[in-house]
Amino acid sequence: MPDLATEIFTESVQFLQHQIPVTIVTGFLGSGKTTLLNHILNNRQGWKVAVIVNEFGDIDIDSQLLVAVDENMVQLANGCICCTINQSLVDAVWAIAKRVESIDYLVIETTGIADPLPIVRSLTTTALQQVTRVDSVLTLVDAESFTSAHYSSEAALNQLIFGDIILLNKTDLVAPEIVADLEHYIRSIAPNARIIATEHGRVPLPLILDVGIDRTNVGLESPKSGHEHSHHLENDGFVAVSFESDLPLILPKFQDFLDRLSPDVCRAKGILKFQGSQLHHVLQMSGKRYEMKSISVEKSASRSPPLNANQLVFIGRNLNAEAIRTQITECLAI
Numbered sequence: 567m568p569d570l571a572t573e574i575f576t577e578s579v580q581f582l583q584h585q586i587p588v589t590i591v592t593g594f595l596g597s598g599k600t601t602l603l604n605h606i607l608n609n610r611q612g613w614k615v616a617v618i619v620n621e622f623g624d625i626d627i628d629s630q631l632l633v634a635v636d637e638n639m640v641q642l643a644n645g646c647i648c649c650t651i652n653q654s655l656v657d658a659v660w661a662i663a664k665r666v667e668s669i670d671y672l673v674i675e676t677t678g679i680a681d682p683l684p685i686v687r688s689l690t691t692t693a694l695q696q697v698t699r700v701d702s703v704l705t706l707v708d709a710e711s712f713t714s715a716h717y718s719s720e721a722a723l724n725q726l727i728f729g730d731i732i733l734l735n736k737t738d739l740v741a742p743e744i745v746a747d748l749e750h751y752i753r754s755i756a757p758n759a760r761i762i763a764t765e766h767g768r769v770p771l772p773l774i775l776d777v778g779i780d781r782t783n784v785g786l787e788s789p790k791s792g793h794e795h796s797h798h799l800e801n802d803g804f805v806a807v808s809f810e811s812d813l814p815l816i817l818p819k820f821q822d823f824l825d826r827l828s829p830d831v832c833r834a835k836g837i838l839k840f841q842g843s844q845l846h847h848v849l850q851m852s853g854k855r856y857e858m859k860s861i862s863v864e865k866s867a868s869r870s871p872p873l874n875a876n877q878l879v880f881i882g883r884n885l886n887a888e889a890i891r892t893q894i895t896e897c898l899a900i
């Protein structure tokens with residue numbers, strides 16, 4: 567019978583034969599990461615793609631809005647994989663790597679406020695380097711709501727600095743001159759990145775996956791090396807406020823609530839039920855813009871939101887959680 571050391575060695579050699587390429591999808595709140603992930607999953611053409619989806623809030627909205635990826639999807643909620651729940655990321659990647667024969671590619675979707683650098687480090691400076699190869703850091707930029715003020719968040723700045731590929735997304739919402747100006751500005755921050763203008767993250771996959779960027783020494787040097795990243799949430803002041811209720815919302819009241827929402831809320835998303843409607847609705851708000859789309863009961867019932875339940879997450883700086891929850895409660899049909 568082989569001893570433990572031999573077993574570990576044998577297992578490692580098997581791993582070494584196949585390093586799973588990994589794309590880390592990052593980008594500020596609401597920039598289009600989940601939309602891009604769905605584009606990748608819809609066009610993967612026979613590739614077995616595993617995804618790890620990280621949510622900052624304690625309600626996992628994103629994975630409910632992804633096209634089905636069944637057992638190859640891992641949800642990591644209620645924390646940020648670049649800091650507070652980094653160990654969960656490491657464990658999840660190991661678990662996926664152990665199924666090495668069945669996975670061709672791994673995509674990690676970070677929260678909108680994640681710093682990609684600690685994630686790259688987790689993959690390249692630990693034992694995970696034996697089983698994974700960071701193919702690229704892919705950063706989405708929302709062409710409509712982009713402002714240099716985002717970069718008072720160090721994590722958001724690092725998303726650009728360490729982006730190998732930058733998708734300048736939502737170009738349908740702005741004039742071509744603004745796209746050109748933004749590209750110029752981004753180029754000044756990330757001179758070596760490949761910048762691609764997109765709508766709804768639609769980009770030919772060979773341009774963004776398995777591009778084999780040489781990461782030797784890349785991503786290990788930070789402009790602020792020595793900085794303790796594990797406190798970035800406190801430094802950046804971002805919080806997530808969650809709300810759930812089995813009672814339906816009254817639509818006009820809820821719309822009024824959204825219109826009066828504090829500008830400190832930079833992102834909101836949710837799966838909602840309104841009084842008098844059999845459908846579930848998906849709320850997407852980034853910046854001041856919001857949209858609500860109905861989804862069929864069958865689709866929503868196949869995933870976690872129980873029928874008649876509302877699930878909402880608000881993300882922003884210095885939010886007053888109690889005030890937000892009180893205001894939504896006033897929109898419920900009691």
Ligand SMILES: Nc1nc2c(ncn2[C@@H]2O[C@H](COP(=O)(O)OP(=O)(O)OP(=O)(O)O)[C@@H](O)[C@H]2O)c(=O)[nH]1
Nearest residue numbers: 594595596597598599600601678735736765766850
């Ligand atoms: N008009 C327009 N809307 C877009 C585009 N890409 C994404 N959206 C919309 O923007 C909203 C946010 O997109 P998501 O893909 O959820 O953004 P995200 O980066 O995953 O958001 P977080 O994970 O919460 O940070 C959704 O309503 C999308 O449909 C685009 O190119 N054009």
